[in-house]
Amino acid sequence: MSTPQGHLETLPSSVQILMGLGLIALLTFPFVGQDFYIQMVTRMMILAIFAMSLDLLQGITGLVSLGHAAYFGLAGYVLAFLSPADAPASWLITLPLAILGSALVALVIGFFVVRTQGIYFIMVTMAFAQMVYFLFFDNKVLGGSDGLYINVRPAGGGLDFENKQVLYFFTLACLVLTYFFLRRLLWSPFGRTLNGIRLNEHRTQALGYSSFHYKLTAFTLAGALAGMAGYLWAAQSGYVNPELMGFHMSAHAIMMVILGGMGNVAGALLGAFGFELFMHFFKDLPKVGEFDLGKHWQLWMGSLIVLVVIIAPHGLMGLLRPKGADHD
Amino acid sequence: MDLANFFIQLLNSVQYGLLLFLLAAGLTLIFGIMGVVNLAHGAFYMLGAYMAYALTAAWGNLALAIAVGTLLSVLFGWLLEKILFRHFYHRSHLDQVLLTFGLIYIFEELRSMLWGDDVHNVAIPAALDWSIKLTDNLSYPAYRLFMLAMCAALALALWFMISKTKLGMKIRAGAFNSDMAQSLGINIVRLHSLVFAMGLALAALGGMLISPLSSVYPYMGAQVLIMCFVVVVIGGIGSVRGALTAALLVGLVDTFGKVLLPQFASMLVYVLMALVLLYKPEGLFKQ
Amino acid sequence: MTKALLEAKQLSKRFGGLLAVNDVSLSLYKDQLHAVIGPNGAGKTTLTHLLSGDIPATSGELWLKGQAVKGWAHHRLSLEGLGRSYQKTNVFLPLTVWENLMLAAQAKDALAPFNPLSWLGRADSKPSVVARAERALVLAGLSASKNSAAAILSHGIQRQLEIAMVLATEPVVLLLDEPLAGMGAAEADTMVQLLHTLKKDHALLLVEHDMDAVFALADVLTVMVNGTVIASGTPEAIRSDPKVQAAYLGEAPA
Numbered sequence: 001m002s003t004p005q006g007h008l009e010t011l012p013s014s015v016q017i018l019m020g021l022g023l024i025a026l027l028t029f030p031f032v033g034q035d036f037y038i039q040m041v042t043r044m045m046i047l048a049i050f051a052m053s054l055d056l057l058q059g060i061t062g063l064v065s066l067g068h069a070a071y072f073g074l075a076g077y078v079l080a081f082l083s084p085a086d087a088p089a090s091w092l093i094t095l096p097l098a099i100l101g102s103a104l105v106a107l108v109i110g111f112f113v114v115r116t117q118g119i120y121f122i123m124v125t126m127a128f129a130q131m132v133y134f135l136f137f138d139n140k141v142l143g144g145s146d147g148l149y150i151n152v153r154p155a156g157g158g159l160d161f162e163n164k165q166v167l168y169f170f171t172l173a174c175l176v177l178t179y180f181f182l183r184r185l186l187w188s189p190f191g192r193t194l195n196g197i198r199l200n201e202h203r204t205q206a207l208g209y210s211s212f213h214y215k216l217t218a219f220t221l222a223g224a225l226a227g228m229a230g231y232l233w234a235a236q237s238g239y240v241n242p243e244l245m246g247f248h249m250s251a252h253a254i255m256m257v258i259l260g261g262m263g264n265v266a267g268a269l270l271g272a273f274g275f276e277l278f279m280h281f282f283k284d285l286p287k288v289g290e291f292d293l294g295k296h297w298q299l300w301m302g303s304l305i306v307l308v309v310i311i312a313p314h315g316l317m318g319l320l321r322p323k324g325a326d327h328d
Numbered sequence: 329m330d331l332a333n334f335f336i337q338l339l340n341s342v343q344y345g346l347l348l349f350l351l352a353a354g355l356t357l358i359f360g361i362m363g364v365v366n367l368a369h370g371a372f373y374m375l376g377a378y379m380a381y382a383l384t385a386a387w388g389n390l391a392l393a394i395a396v397g398t399l400l401s402v403l404f405g406w407l408l409e410k411i412l413f414r415h416f417y418h419r420s421h422l423d424q425v426l427l428t429f430g431l432i433y434i435f436e437e438l439r440s441m442l443w444g445d446d447v448h449n450v451a452i453p454a455a456l457d458w459s460i461k462l463t464d465n466l467s468y469p470a471y472r473l474f475m476l477a478m479c480a481a482l483a484l485a486l487w488f489m490i491s492k493t494k495l496g497m498k499i500r501a502g503a504f505n506s507d508m509a510q511s512l513g514i515n516i517v518r519l520h521s522l523v524f525a526m527g528l529a530l531a532a533l534g535g536m537l538i539s540p541l542s543s544v545y546p547y548m549g550a551q552v553l554i555m556c557f558v559v560v561v562i563g564g565i566g567s568v569r570g571a572l573t574a575a576l577l578v579g580l581v582d583t584f585g586k587v588l589l590p591q592f593a594s595m596l597v598y599v600l601m602a603l604v605l606l607y608k609p610e611g612l613f614k615q
Numbered sequence: 616m617t618k619a620l621l622e623a624k625q626l627s628k629r630f631g632g633l634l635a636v637n638d639v640s641l642s643l644y645k646d647q648l649h650a651v652i653g654p655n656g657a658g659k660t661t662l663t664h665l666l667s668g669d670i671p672a673t674s675g676e677l678w679l680k681g682q683a684v685k686g687w688a689h690h691r692l693s694l695e696g697l698g699r700s701y702q703k704t705n706v707f708l709p710l711t712v713w714e715n716l717m718l719a720a721q722a723k724d725a726l727a728p729f730n731p732l733s734w735l736g737r738a739d740s741k742p743s744v745v746a747r748a749e750r751a752l753v754l755a756g757l758s759a760s761k762n763s764a765a766a767i768l769s770h771g772i773q774r775q776l777e778i779a780m781v782l783a784t785e786p787v788v789l790l791l792d793e794p795l796a797g798m799g800a801a802e803a804d805t806m807v808q809l810l811h812t813l814k815k816d817h818a819l820l821l822v823e824h825d826m827d828a829v830f831a832l833a834d835v836l837t838v839m840v841n842g843t844v845i846a847s848g849t850p851e852a853i854r855s856d857p858k859v860q861a862a863y864l865g866e867a868p869a
Contacts, residue, residue, distance in 0.1 A: 206689055
């Protein structure tokens with residue numbers, strides 16, 4: 001069976017240069033950009049963290065999850081529950097708690113889900129995420145379909161997230177940390193084993209690895225990182241609702257990772273930025289006669305993804321790879 | 329809960345369960361025989377419902393709409409398999425997820441362009457627009473009973489076909505081991521075409537039958553798709569018998585759950601799924 | 616008499632109505648190669664699956680190094696020193712020979728997956744792991760192919776990698792399922808040399824169809840037909856056993 005894997009685990013120099021330039025751009029941007037764009041880029045960075053967390057699960061371990069957004073949304077809700085009505089919550093306390101919350105739920109769901117294979121895994125991740133969605137949607141005490149507001153953004157340790165630039169740089173720090181953590185993990189013994197599980201789970205087990213425990217750990221870690229992203233999203237937008245845990249959000253994550261190229265963390269990051277840019281592009285399309293192209297942006301996004309899957313299975317990263325590169 | 333109420337909920341359970349079965353049967357066979365993850369299955373249901381709405385609005389006759397709609401669905405299924413799905417049987421599940429996800433977007437946008445984003449009602453045919461009196465103040469809609477009877481008849485027909493006919497044997501062989509079935513001389517290409525068209529038609533038919541009760545609205549396929557997945561996981565991929573058992577179980581748990589524990593009703597089905605996964609990760613009747 | 620490293624007593628495996636392995640007992644001792652032969656469909660590979668833990672036995676007992684291990688998952692058995700190579704080459708094709716061996720060599724002293732140290736260390740730098748992989752590389756004669764992707768290797772070299780991977784886990788019992796499958800004469804000779812070297816300090820089980828190799832290497836032979844053992848003993852005894860001749864060997868070799 002063919003698999004649209006990115007890999008390129010050793011990043012080509014063109015990509016490394018691109019990433020370096022990108023970092024410089026991100027560091028200097030708030031000093032030249034308008035408030036609106038600072039918010040937009042913060043959002044992109046948050047989604048990049050979310051996408052990278054899914055890459056750990058999907059690109060590195062080979063587990064296709066249709067329910068990853070559950071851990072993203074949950075962390076946002078933790079912040080909402082812990083935020084007082086008229087004062088900022090301390091991020092020093094709420095951020096770790098939110099990440100822990102997402103990790104715990106990922107651990108519990110993972111325990112059931114990771115024992116399944118192939119098609120079953122895809123379906124049950126979707127099903128459990130829906131369960132979490134409905135838990136919040138149906139219960140007014142958890143906010144119901146209207147969601148919850150975070151009236152004052154978190155603060156603490158001399159930082160105040162009400163300040164857009166502060167939140168921007170905090171998010172950037174989280175982004176850089178997540179990126180380097182996952183790149184390190186990719187080449188660690190744990191990461192190599194996950195890679196082995198993706199390529200040939202049976203043989204990996206035969207060599208002496210308990211793939212169940214490895215997959216469960218990856219699932220939980222990915223959930224924790226998604227939680228970090230979800231917390232930042234809630235901190236930025238000041239509002240959470242069940243849609244953050246829903247199917248569309250999960251699909252959004254998959255599409256970002258696919259667009260960028262899976263399995264090397266950098267692709268997920270590029271894919272997140274690329275996806276948002278494409279989305280804004282499609283949404284801003286003009287009307288052609290009677291037909292409002294921009295209104296039906298989902299059609300163009302969906303078609304773009306299908307196109308990428310068919311003709312560019314390694315996503316954007318695949319386009320950047322030097323000719324005759326490694327053995328993938 | 330008194331007896332009359334219990335009886336009503338029981339009828340609702342079976343009706344919902346049988347509707348889920350119609351969809352899950354197609355889904356489990358498509359999974360089991362062709363190995364395809366099909367997220368667009370819910371969209372077929374939605375298209376069926378909108379077809380019923382559009383054709384009934386045009387001709388004023390739901391029965392005719394359903395008959396024509398079913399025929400159109402079979403044709404659409406045959407075309408879709410031939411042009412698109414056939415080429416994805418050997419692709420990875422991720423590719424299939426993305427393809428069918430793209431299809432959901434496309435179908436929903438088409439729906440939006442053709443019929444807009446409003447909720448539409450489909451009139452219950454006059455002949456069935458009455459209620460059977462059960463007690464002094466409880467009655468049961470005749471249309472629901474009709475739907476129950478229709479779904480039961482379809483389930484029976486499906487069971488008969490699968491277990492008693494040569495075609496059914498080929499389907500079961502294909503679900504058990506596609507390559508082996510092919511080497512036994514079964515025309516696997518034709519079998520795939522037939523199973524896909526049948527699966528799509530059943531999903532669309534489910535949508536058509538439910539449309540007077542649920543109305544037609546955007547993304548109506550999404551929730552039923554999840555339930556279908558749960559049914560297939562509990563029942564076991566490729567097993568029609570499993571789909572029936574699981575669908576009825578889910579119907580019971582969901583319906584009675586909503587009445588007895590409304591806050592956690594939606595979760596109960598997933599708890600059921602989790603329990604099944606603990607003891608039988610491949611479903612109750614896995615081939 | 617030294618204790619058997621791997622001991623199987625009355626192992627049976629039933630698939631529905633089919634009894635694939637019927638009441639098979641055998642023992643593997645250090646420094647000894649025990650060959651299992653028989654016609655196709657005799658249940659040899661299924662037996663290997665039962666011994667390696669790939670599939671659970673319907674009935675019977677299994678001991679590894681004196682410990683009862685029936686029902687153990689195959690990853691657990693591997694960590695206890697039971698290694699197995701596959702009839703159909705089962706390596707990590709996109710990875711290089713070295714990467715394949717490193718993954719195998721890493722298993723023995725791998726940290727628990729939920730230990731953060733295992734997420735942050737570098738996989739390619741632990742000396743004990745590198746040494747293990749290097750030993751397997753050299754022993755299997757793969758030094759020249761170290762940085763080649765497994766997918767582009769010739770069939771014979773791939774089969775060598777198949778064995779090398781098992782060696783990298785440093786097992787004490789080796790179950791080898793048709794290692795010579797599909798090999799030309801020269802490649803087969805190299806493999807036989809390797810297997811001969813491996814006999815020292817290991818207990819080997821060899822499932823093979825290549826009779827020259829079998830009689831060159833085996834200290835003990837077990838013959839299976841239709842899931843049952845019809846004869847077991849020294850090569851000479853087996854060669855002259857009329858039951859075996861009738862069932863499998865045909866005319867006695869000259």
